[in-house]
Structures are given as C-alpha cells and as structure tokens.
Amino acid sequence: MLRTHYIGELRQPLGGSVRITGWVERVKEVGRLRFIWIRDKTGMAQVTVSKENKALFEKTADLRLHDFILVTGKLAEKPIAKVGVEIIPTEVKVLSKAETPLPIDVTGHIKSILSTRLDWRPIDLRNPKNAAILKIQATLVEGMQEYLNSNGFLQVFTPCIIGAGSEGGAELFEIDYFGQKAYLRQDPQLHRQLLMVAGLDKIYDLGPNWRAEPSHTPRHLCEYRACAVELSYIEDERDVMKVEEELVVAGIKKVVEKCEDELRLLEKEVEVPKTPFPVLTFPEIYDILEDMGKKIPYGEDLDREAEKLLAKYVKEKYDHDFFFIDRFPYRVKPFYVMKIDGTEWARSIDLIYKGLELSSGGQREHRYERLVQQIKEKGL
Amino acid sequence: MLRTHYIGELRQPLGGSVRITGWVERVKEVGRLRFIWIRDKTGMAQVTVSKENKALFEKTADLRLHDFILVTGKLAEKPIAKVGVEIIPTEVKVLSKAETPLPIDVTGHIKSILSTRLDWRPIDLRNPKNAAILKIQATLVEGMQEYLNSNGFLQVFTPCIIGAGSEGGAELFEIDYFGQKAYLRQDPQLHRQLLMVAGLDKIYDLGPNWRAEPSHTPRHLCEYRACAVELSYIEDERDVMKVEEELVVAGIKKVVEKCEDELRLLEKEVEVPKTPFPVLTFPEIYDILEDMGKKIPYGEDLDREAEKLLAKYVKEKYDHDFFFIDRFPYRVKPFYVMKIDGTEWARSIDLIYKGLELSSGGQREHRYERLVQQIKEKGL
Numbered sequence: 009m010l011r012t013h014y015i016g017e018l019r020q021p022l023g024g025s026v027r028i029t030g031w032v033e034r035v036k037e038v039g040r041l042r043f044i045w046i047r048d049k050t051g052m053a054q055v056t057v058s059k060e061n062k063a064l065f066e067k068t069a070d071l072r073l074h075d076f077i078l079v080t081g082k083l084a085e086k087p088i089a090k091v092g093v094e095i096i097p098t099e100v101k102v103l104s105k106a107e108t109p110l111p112i113d114v115t116g117h118i119k120s121i122l123s124t125r126l127d128w129r130p131i132d133l134r135n136p137k138n139a140a141i142l143k144i145q146a147t148l149v150e151g152m153q154e155y156l157n158s159n160g161f162l163q164v165f166t167p168c169i170i171g172a173g174s175e176g177g178a179e180l181f182e183i184d185y186f187g188q189k190a191y192l193r194q195d196p197q198l199h200r201q202l203l204m205v206a207g208l209d210k211i212y213d214l215g216p217n218w219r220a221e222p223s224h225t226p227r228h229l230c231e232y233r234a235c236a237v238e239l240s241y242i243e244d245e246r247d248v249m250k251v252e253e254e255l256v257v258a259g260i261k262k263v264v265e266k267c268e269d270e271l272r273l274l275e276k277e278v279e280v281p282k283t284p285f286p287v288l289t290f291p292e293i294y295d296i297l298e299d300m301g302k303k304i305p306y307g308e309d310l311d312r313e314a315e316k317l318l319a320k321y322v323k324e325k326y327d328h329d330f331f332f333i334d335r336f337p338y339r340v341k342p343f344y345v346m347k348i349d350g351t352e353w354a355r356s357i358d359l360i361y362k363g364l365e366l367s368s369g370g371q372r373e374h375r376y377e378r379l380v381q382q383i384k385e386k387g388l
Numbered sequence: 389m390l391r392t393h394y395i396g397e398l399r400q401p402l403g404g405s406v407r408i409t410g411w412v413e414r415v416k417e418v419g420r421l422r423f424i425w426i427r428d429k430t431g432m433a434q435v436t437v438s439k440e441n442k443a444l445f446e447k448t449a450d451l452r453l454h455d456f457i458l459v460t461g462k463l464a465e466k467p468i469a470k471v472g473v474e475i476i477p478t479e480v481k482v483l484s485k486a487e488t489p490l491p492i493d494v495t496g497h498i499k500s501i502l503s504t505r506l507d508w509r510p511i512d513l514r515n516p517k518n519a520a521i522l523k524i525q526a527t528l529v530e531g532m533q534e535y536l537n538s539n540g541f542l543q544v545f546t547p548c549i550i551g552a553g554s555e556g557g558a559e560l561f562e563i564d565y566f567g568q569k570a571y572l573r574q575d576p577q578l579h580r581q582l583l584m585v586a587g588l589d590k591i592y593d594l595g596p597n598w599r600a601e602p603s604h605t606p607r608h609l610c611e612y613r614a615c616a617v618e619l620s621y622i623e624d625e626r627d628v629m630k631v632e633e634e635l636v637v638a639g640i641k642k643v644v645e646k647c648e649d650e651l652r653l654l655e656k657e658v659e660v661p662k663t664p665f666p667v668l669t670f671p672e673i674y675d676i677l678e679d680m681g682k683k684i685p686y687g688e689d690l691d692r693e694a695e696k697l698l699a700k701y702v703k704e705k706y707d708h709d710f711f712f713i714d715r716f717p718y719r720v721k722p723f724y725v726m727k728i729d730g731t732e733w734a735r736s737i738d739l740i741y742k743g744l745e746l747s748s749g750g751q752r753e754h755r756y757e758r759l760v761q762q763i764k765e766k767g768l
Contacts, residue, residue, distance in 0.1 A: 181549075183572070208519060208522065
C-alpha cells in the first residue's frame with residue numbers, strides 16, 4: 009500500500025518515516041510556514057511545510073482543496089497543530105488534482121440542496137458526518153449477522169427475479185426475461201418458507217427488495233435491503249418476537265461499541281434498549297387509542313397516526329423507543345397468517361421504533377386444510 | 389420453541405424430558421417394537437415405541453415418510469440404536485402430514501433427474517448432502533465477511549437498478565422503471581469506484597448481479613452473488629492480490645473449521661491453501677503454453693483451454709490449486725485498467741481455482757489525462 013498508516017493510527021512515539029494518503033482539506037500560510045490539513049477516512053492531520061525547505065515549499069504552492077496527496081515525513085516531536093497530529097514532510101506527491109472550485113462545499117458550512125448533493129454524492133460523502141451514516145449502517149448489519157451466525161441461523165441467498173408478485177398490489181418492477189414477463193421480488197418470503205420445508209429450520213436472507221411505488225415519503229423506497237429471517241417449530245409468535253428483540257439489541261450494541269466517534273459527530277445518543285420490549289395487544293389497543301382521542305373502529309387496521317400515538321404511549325408508560333404490536337385483526341391480514349382459534353385475532357406482529365414500523369412478522373398457518381379454508385374465506 | 393433440543397445436541401446424561409422436532413425418515417417394526425427414525429438439520433435419532441405402550445403404538449401406526457413430528461420423551465439409558473441416539477417417547481404429535489408417495493426419493497438411493505429435483509427443491513434439500521452445500525456456502529461467506537470486517541473494509545449496499553450497462557455486450561436485463569428503460573446491474577463496479585472517490589478507501593458489496601446470457605454452461609449464470617471488493621491507495625496490483633489471497637484463505641479456513649461433518653458427507657477434502665499463491669505473468673505465459681503444446685498468438689487473450697492447461701502446470705510445478713495470472717495484454721482489457729508504462733501489459737489479474745476463473749481484478753487507471761487518452765485509443 010502507498011500509505012504506512014491511517015491518520016487515525018498516528019501517535020507519538022512513532023520513530024522513522026511515515027506515509028499517509030488523503031485529500032487536502034485546507035491550506036493556510038502563516039509567516040514562514042504553510043499548513044496543509046489532510047484528511048483520510050480516519051481523521052485529520054496537519055502537514056507543516058517551512059519556507060526553509062525551498063523545494064517542497066514551491067512544490068506545495070499550488071495545492072488546492074481536495075487534491076489527493078501522498079505525504080511522507082515524520083511526526084513532529086512537539087506538535088503545535090490544533091488537529092492533534094502534525095507531520096514534518098520530506099515529500100508531498102499529488103496523486104490526483106481536484107477541480108476548482110469544488111461543485112459543493114464538503115465541510116457543510118455552505119449548504120447545498122439535496123439534488124445537488126446527490127449529483128455529487130461521492131464528494132458529499134467526504135463530509136465525515138455523511139460517511140458516518142454508512143459506517144453506522146455497516147456496523148448495525150455486522151452486529152445482526154454476528155448474532156444470527158452464532159445462533160444457528162444459516163445465511164442464504166434466494167432469487168431476486170421471480171415469476172409472480174409475492175404480495176398484493178401492483179407495485180412490481182417488470183423485467184423482460186428472455187421474452188417472458190418476470191418481476192423483481194418485493195420480499196423473499198416464498199423462498200424463505202420453502203427453505204423451512206427443506207428443514208433448514210433457521211435462516212436469513214440479507215438482500216435487496218423492490219417496490220415500484222411512485223411515492224416520495226419516508227415510508228417509500230423503490231429499492232431497499234431487508235434482513236429477512238425465518239424460523240421453524242415455534243410455539244407461537246412470541247418466539248419470533250424474542251428473536252427480533254435479540255437481533256435488534258445485537259445490532260445496536262455493536263453500534264454503541266464501535267461507532268462512538270460517529271455518533272458523537274452526528275450528535276446522536278444511542279442506548280442499547282432494555283429487554284423485553286413492551287408489547288401492546290389487540291383489542292386493548294383500540295381502548296388505548298380511544299383514551300388518547302383516536303377512535304379506530306373495532307376490527308380495523310391501524311393508520312400512521314395511530315402508530316405514532318402508540319409510540320407516544322409506550323414512551324410515556326415504559327420509557328421505551330421500541331415496542332411490539334401483537335394479535336392484529338385477522339381480517340386485515342393475508343390468508344397465510346395463523347388465526348387464534350375461536351377469535352378474530354391473528355398471531356401477527358409489528359415491531360415499531362420511534363413510531364415507524366421496523367418489521368412485520370408472526371406465526372404462519374402451516375396446516376394445509378386451514379390454509380385452503382382461509383384462502384376460500386378470503387375469496388382468493 | 390416447540391423443541392428443547394436439536395437432535396445433534398442429544399447426549400447422555402440428559403435427565404428429564406426432551407422434545408425434538410423433525411421429519412420421519414424411516415419406520416420399521418421388529419417384534420414388539422416400532423422404530424421411528426426422525427431427522428432434523430443436525431442429525432438423526434431413533435424413537436423406539438413398545439407395543440406395551442398401547443395408546444402410543446396405535447397413534448404412531450400410520451406414520452409415513454416425511455411426516456413432520458414432535459416427539460417428547462427421555463433418552464434411552466442403554467441405547468441400542470445404530471444411529472446413536474435413542475429416545476423412549478411419552479408423546480408423538482404429527483405437526484404436518486406428508487403426501488404419499490413423496491415426489492422424489494430424498495435419500496438419493498433412487499436418482500431423480502435434475503428438473504424433477506428442481507421442481508421439488510425444498511424436498512430435495514432435505515437430503516443432508518444437498519443441505520450441506522448451503523451450509524458450506526454460508527460458512528465460506530461468513531469467513532470472508534469476518535476477514536473483511538476485521539480488516540477495515542466497510543460493507544456497503546449499492547444500487548441494483550442502473551441507468552446503463554457497466555460492461556460491454558448486450559447481456560442486460562431490461563426493467564420498466566416508471567416508463568423509462570433501466571437495467572439490472574452486471575456488477576456494482578461504478579458505485580464501488582465512486583465510494584473510493586468518497587474516500588471510504590476499503591469497501592465490499594456482497595450482492596446480486598445479473599447477466600442476460602441465454603447459455604447453459606457452468607460458466608453462465610443469470611443471477612449470482614459476488615463479493616465485490618474495492619480498495620484505494622494501492623502501490624500496484626500486487627496489493628489487490630494480497631487481499632484476494634487473504635480473503636480466500638479466511639473463507640476456506642472457516643469452512644475447514646466449521647464444516648467437518650458436511651465435507652465428510654460430501655466426501656470432499658478441503659485444505660487451507662498455502663500462501664503466497666503462485667503467480668504466472670505475461671508474456672512468459674505464452675512460452676509456458678507453447679511448451680505444453682498450445683500456441684496463443686503474442687498479445688492475444690487466453691481461452692478456456694489455456695486456463696485449464698495453466699492450472700495443470702501450476703498443480704504440477706507448485707502443487708497448488710490456486711494461482712494468479714498477472715499483467716494481461718492491455719489490448720484485450722478495458723480502457724480503465726492501468727497500463728504499465730512503455731509496455732503493452734496491464735496491471736490486470738485473474739484468480740484461478742482448479743482451472744476456473746474466480747475473480748478478475750487489478751489496478752485501475754486513476755489519472756484523468758491517461759483515462760481520456762485511453763478512451764480515445766480504444767475508440768470509445
């Protein structure tokens with residue numbers, strides 16, 4: 009590698025020469041000194057060039073914002089740099105020149121509108137706050153995968169191109185599959201279930217899903233990744249809730265452990281949630297909502313406002329950001345969910361975080377006769 | 389959970405009652421005893437029902453192959469079962485009845501043709517040999533991800549729907565994207581590179597890719613997963629080779645550690661490969677091939693047969709199943725690869741395993757002026 013160290017690894021005492029790489033974040037001249045701030049993904053260092061080093065001082069005269077450079081030098085013995093790390097260079101090499109001026113201000117001091125930022129997404133991601141989000145995302149996934157892998161869940165990779173929609177609605181992206189119509193999956197549900205039939209018992213698929221919904225809201229995404237988990241031989245939906253809870257905790261725990269700097273940068277405080285998560289069940293949910301001034305007819309589904317109200321209720325009563333909704337009305341759910349005998353409720357759950365649905369799940373009906381009966385009842 | 393243990397976890401002394409779940413693999417009566425073999429993904433147990441337990445003997449009389457059952461009982465104190473684990477049941481409950489006869493023989497004694505097996509894939513996967521392949525695949529990925537995560541590579545999730553092809557050729561699946569033409573990616577190459585521009589420095593994307601190639605050969609797949617790695621600030625292509633080598637070793641090491649049973653079942657011996665992997669370079673490769681009786685014109689690309697011959701050469705000379713091919717002819721490579729100054733060779737590599745290409749990689753040209761020049765030279 010061209011570098012010997014990431015900037016974040018530079019600490020005194022580090023004898024001998026070091027080489028770092030990154031982009032120029034700022035250049036400033038004070039008296040006989042030129043200060044070059046250089047950043048890589050781990051941090052920022054100051055490179056101090058003295059006029060006495062005539063060749064290098066001339067060579068670095070036309071350094072511009074976000075030129076990519078390679079700096080060879082020694083750590084200053086008595087650093088005076090505010091950024092903490094100071095390097096006295098013996099060589100500065102430009103690996104790639106930047107356009108001047110840059111299309112957006114990556115420091116974020118001068119705000120750009122979202123569409124401009126997206127046009128220049130790779131430059132926008134050099135802002136450490138934006139890169140931090142990707143780091144946190146990856147760490148969350150890492151924690152979840154570690155939990156799943158070490159608890160007997162097999163990672164599988166199921167097909168993305170399917171012959172028919174797996175959910176109601178027409179929100180499917182259509183593909184020309186060698187002259188035949190095919191679709192991008194909305195969810196790997198069917199393949200997950202087939203792997204249960206195969207006896208694989210506990211699996212997960214961490215893959216993309218698509219919804220052709222022409223909507224611009226925080227609840228709509230054309231392409232998104234989901235951690236789709238399936239497990240067999242459950243007693244009832246509470247076994248699923250336990251896995252979801254442990255999965256969420258494992259992910260957040262990893263973020264709290266590994267992303268301290270990123271969370272500080274984003275000014276976000278994240279705590280590992282207490283377990284067990286609170287559970288609200290139907291039909292009591294109708295009463296809770298009515299007490300809060302929201303009347304939803306008995307047997308009807310919740311709307312967005314109701315989810316938010318319930319989140320408020322849980323926050324006040326249990327001081328918790330997560331909660332489960334359990335035993336949804338069977339009539340608003342698909343035919344394959346398990347109905348609780350002699351009632352109108354289903355073993356169907358949602359996990360809500362700060363008022364937003366994180367997942368839907370529950371126990372599936374596995375008895376063939378019941379499935380056939382439920383398909384008929386739903387008029388399918 | 390319905391079960392207290394996986395069958396693989398059953399070991400004497402386990403006092404008290406245990407509950408296991410799985411499918412019936414065999415039923416056999418000998419004298420006053422009925423032996424029910426039950427299998428889950430971890431192993432097989434024998435459930436021994438005595439005629440003296442009249443109720444249970446009657447209840448288990450119509451058990452059929454691959455009924456899913458729940459067995460409650462105790463481990464036999466002096467097991468006589470060949471399969472090792474023997475259970476004296478107090479209760480047997482059928483969770484789901486199987487069709488009789490089964491559409492394929494899952495033991496594999498009676499072979500089914502591939503298309504029939506694929507029609508009944510979930511049943512086919514109950515054959516432990518077939519399930520073992522999925523376990524090995526997941527373990528390989530786990531080992532690779534552990535290596536990447538613990539070596540500073542960030543897992544990213546880049547878009548699958550793109551506006552134009554990323555490689556030559558017309559092998560693209562077309563999508564109707566809200567009335568516009570879009571495509572499934574062949575490779576997340578462009579997005580990976582943009583993340584390098586973002587300074588993220590070391591990333592990987594473990595996602596699906598598609599090729600609309602209407603071919604049936606072991607080298608063609610319409611949908612496949614790739615571990616797409618990108619890293620910045622490399623000295624040259626040898627830094628990439630080092631990462632590939634470590635990645636392959638980490639994956640295989642994990643398989644050797646965790647999949648002993650599966651490898652034994654498949655009668656495969658896998659060893660962690662020695663490092664460094666042998667490297668063959670152009671133009672010497674032409675001489676090696678010529679010595680083996682295969683003449684490829686100077687400056688031309690290798691064909692499938694040449695790859696196989698080189699694999700044979702490496703196996704004989706270095707006793708190694710893996711090797712790199714380095715410094716491909718620049719003229720057969722795309723414009724964005726780095727040409728070695730003053731030569732006709734590129735910093736372009738392939739990793740070959742047992743004669744089959746596992747990956748293509750190398751150093752990309754990052755200098756703007758060179759890129760423009762190379763685009764012109766290639767007539768693009």
